[in-house]
Amino acid sequence: MSLPIPQPPTIPFIGNITAIEKDVPLRSFQLLAKTYGEIYQLDLLGRKVIAVSSHALANEVSNDTRFHKRVTGGLLEVRNLTGDALFTAQDDEPNWGIAHRLLMPAFGTIAVKDMMEEMRDISNQLLLKWERFGPDAIIDPSEDFTRVALDAIAYCSMSHRLNSFYTEQQPEFTVAMGDFLAECGLRANRPRVLQAVMRGMTAKYEADIKTMRDLANQIVAARKAHPIPKHDLLDTMLNARDPKTGEAMSQKSISENLLTFLIAGHETSSGMMTFMVYFLLKNPETMRKLRAQVDEVLGERPVQYEDFAKLPYLIAVMRETLRLAATAPLRSTCPLEDTTIGGGKYAVKKGDTIVIQAWDMHRDPAVWGDDAEEFKPERMLDGKFEALPPNAWQPFGFGARACIGRAFAWQEVTLVMASVVQKFDLSLVDPSYTLEIKQTLTVKPKGLRIHASPRSAAV
Numbered sequence: 001m002s003l004p005i006p007q008p009p010t011i012p013f014i015g016n017i018t019a020i021e022k023d024v025p026l027r028s029f030q031l032l033a034k035t036y037g038e039i040y041q042l043d044l045l046g047r048k049v050i051a052v053s054s055h056a057l058a059n060e061v062s063n064d065t066r067f068h069k070r071v072t073g074g075l076l077e078v079r080n081l082t083g084d085a086l087f088t089a090q091d092d093e094p095n096w097g098i099a100h101r102l103l104m105p106a107f108g109t110i111a112v113k114d115m116m117e118e119m120r121d122i123s124n125q126l127l128l129k130w131e132r133f134g135p136d137a138i139i140d141p142s143e144d145f146t147r148v149a150l151d152a153i154a155y156c157s158m159s160h161r162l163n164s165f166y167t168e169q170q171p172e173f174t175v176a177m178g179d180f181l182a183e184c185g186l187r188a189n190r191p192r193v194l195q196a197v198m199r200g201m202t203a204k205y206e207a208d209i210k211t212m213r214d215l216a217n218q219i220v221a222a223r224k225a226h227p228i229p230k231h232d233l234l235d236t237m238l239n240a241r242d243p244k245t246g247e248a249m250s251q252k253s254i255s256e257n258l259l260t261f262l263i264a265g266h267e268t269s270s271g272m273m274t275f276m277v278y279f280l281l282k283n284p285e286t287m288r289k290l291r292a293q294v295d296e297v298l299g300e301r302p303v304q305y306e307d308f309a310k311l312p313y314l315i316a317v318m319r320e321t322l323r324l325a326a327t328a329p330l331r332s333t334c335p336l337e338d339t340t341i342g343g344g345k346y347a348v349k350k351g352d353t354i355v356i357q358a359w360d361m362h363r364d365p366a367v368w369g370d371d372a373e374e375f376k377p378e379r380m381l382d383g384k385f386e387a388l389p390p391n392a393w394q395p396f397g398f399g400a401r402a403c404i405g406r407a408f409a410w411q412e413v414t415l416v417m418a419s420v421v422q423k424f425d426l427s428l429v430d431p432s433y434t435l436e437i438k439q440t441l442t443v444k445p446k447g448l449r450i451h452a453s454p455r456s457a458a459v
């Protein structure tokens with residue numbers, strides 16, 4: 001006999017929608033898990049959602065033979081821009097397979113290693129900016145890391161310079177994308193009748209989609225008109241054929257995947273770097289140890305690919321950052337057949353949406369102990385990290401639908417953060433700042449402001 005899955009009291013027609021706050025939905029999911037435990041169920045405007053937050057349950061549903069990715073909620077709205085491209089394809093859509101087979105090797109560690117100097121070009125723009133602005137400037141790290149991440153993915157994947165560092169405001173494209181993603185999250189939890197009357201919002205949403213599509217189409221058209229002798233991701237998409245079906249990617253699919261890289265490739269990485277700065281500033285002893293290792297390995301020379309393996313403490317800090325701040329904090333899966341989870345305790349049906357709360361699973365005391373809430377990179381050092389239970393650390397998702405940009409993000413963050421720590425003394429503008437979160441599709445620190453003071457010896 002299975003147990004009923006706990007559910008908060010519902011309101012007719014709207015179910016549990018009032019249990020999810022608009023500003024930071026993640027906060028509501030966390031609160032619900034605290035109240036109802038490792039599994040609970042919601043009715044979101046007629047949409048049944050089961051949420052799991054313990055490692056045991058998350059691990060059980062991380063199994064490609066019994067469950068597969070479900071595109072729902074905010075992600076379903078993102079399809080208005082990216083259709084069946086990699087990130088937003090439902091699991092059975094054939095274009096996912098074509099793009100996946102073509103692009104997996106192009107995003108592999110070896111291919112990404114070849115992007116090192118292009119990444120450095122972008123990273124240097126950040127370093128130069130902070131150097132030239134000097135110690136008194138008030139820096140919004142989230143904005144500058146967004147510039148780095150977006151420019152890096154655009155430059156490395158399609159040889160297109162967004163030049164975000166050369167504009168006072170964020171470029172039009174960046175603003176359109178930010179507004180679009182925030183609105184996708186809101187639309188997902190907005191009753192249809194309400195959506196229908198919000199004409200102004202809809203017009204702005206459609207204008208943002210057009211701004212982004214125009215840029216993608218323009219980049220593709222420019223490349224076709226002026227081919228360059230370079231094997232970047234855009235070249236792969238234009239010219240390679242799927243080894244399985246022999247098919248080429250369609251025009252539409254190429255453009256939607258380009259936009260997917262830009263979306264999936266910048267918010268998560270920039271959020272990660274911003275959280276990392278926050279954790280380092282709140283944990284001076286960690287910063288001291290990290291600085292010592294960076295100085296010892298690099299001295300005053302620029303970091304090289306070969307150095308990454310000599311910076312295990314930096315890697316541990318990155319892993320611990322993504323544990324406590326999984327910038328993609330929720331993902332959805334769904335059972336392939338009616339089944340039970342939790343050792344027969346809970347019945348779930350074929351097609352049900354199961355939300356995995358990576359944010360909370362990463363704090364499960366059963367895995368991380370009583371100090372789970374504390375930032376301790378030591379627990380992520382090589383050896384300990386490999387000995388973690390399966391799927392205990394899952395910031396990049398799971399299985400066939402896991403993050404394709406992981407190697408890219410890892411190299412980018414290692415390069416940028418090693419250089420930042422090497423070159424600057426960072427400090428909080430407001431030493432009493434405590435973490436607040438801004439959520440769109442992903443999460444990042446809100447209102448964090450820092451000073452970056454060039455270290456005289458290293459600059």
Ligand code: MNH
Pocket residue numbers: 069086087088100153260261262264265266268269272326327328331332395396397398400401402403404405406408409
């Ligand atoms: Mn990324 C999928 C997290 C960087 C492109 N990414 C995912 C998923 C998570 C994730 C979680 C799975 C989502 C789901 O199950 O619904 N991604 C991250 C994090 C970082 C990141 C935490 C950085 C830190 N991602 C990047 C970068 C790119 C990228 C950089 C660059 C192109 N991610 C993707 C794509 C997918 C994805 C594309 C979809 C893969 C698929 O479904 O085939």
